[in-house]
Amino acid sequence: MKIRLTGYIDVPADRLDQVxxxxxxxxxxxxxxxxxxxxxxxxxxxxxxxxxxxxVFTDRNSFDAHQQRAGATDWAKVTKGIPRHYQIVELP
Structure with a gap:
């Protein structure tokens, strides 16, 4: 099953340039x-x-691999602690 994530991240003004x-x-x-x-x-x-x-990812394994990879990047560092508002669903 495909995995779809939708939502948003609200970046504080003082971190906007870095993000x-x-x-x-x-x-x-x-x-x-x-x-x-x-x-x-x-x-x-x-x-x-x-x-x-x-x-959208082809399956749960691909989505999980993305989450793991992204968690160890500059993106993860500059967005650390910024709340995310995401919905994750499985698609046929």
Missing amino acids: KAALPEHIRLTRAEMGCISFDVTPSPEVPGRFKVTE
Whole structure:
């Protein structure tokens, strides 16, 4: 079953520059992962500092591997402690 994550991360103003600088590499690395069908992180036009996140992976193993890899990157360091508001569902 495919795994889809949707939601957002609200980045505090004092960390916004760091997060924006790390984002392109995070997107590039994630899209290159085996099992990644799509991965998008886009600024919200309505809420300053909010980034909408949508990702789809081919299966749970690919999704779990992404979570593990991403947890050991610069992205993880610059976003550490910033609450995420995500919903993860299985798709047929």
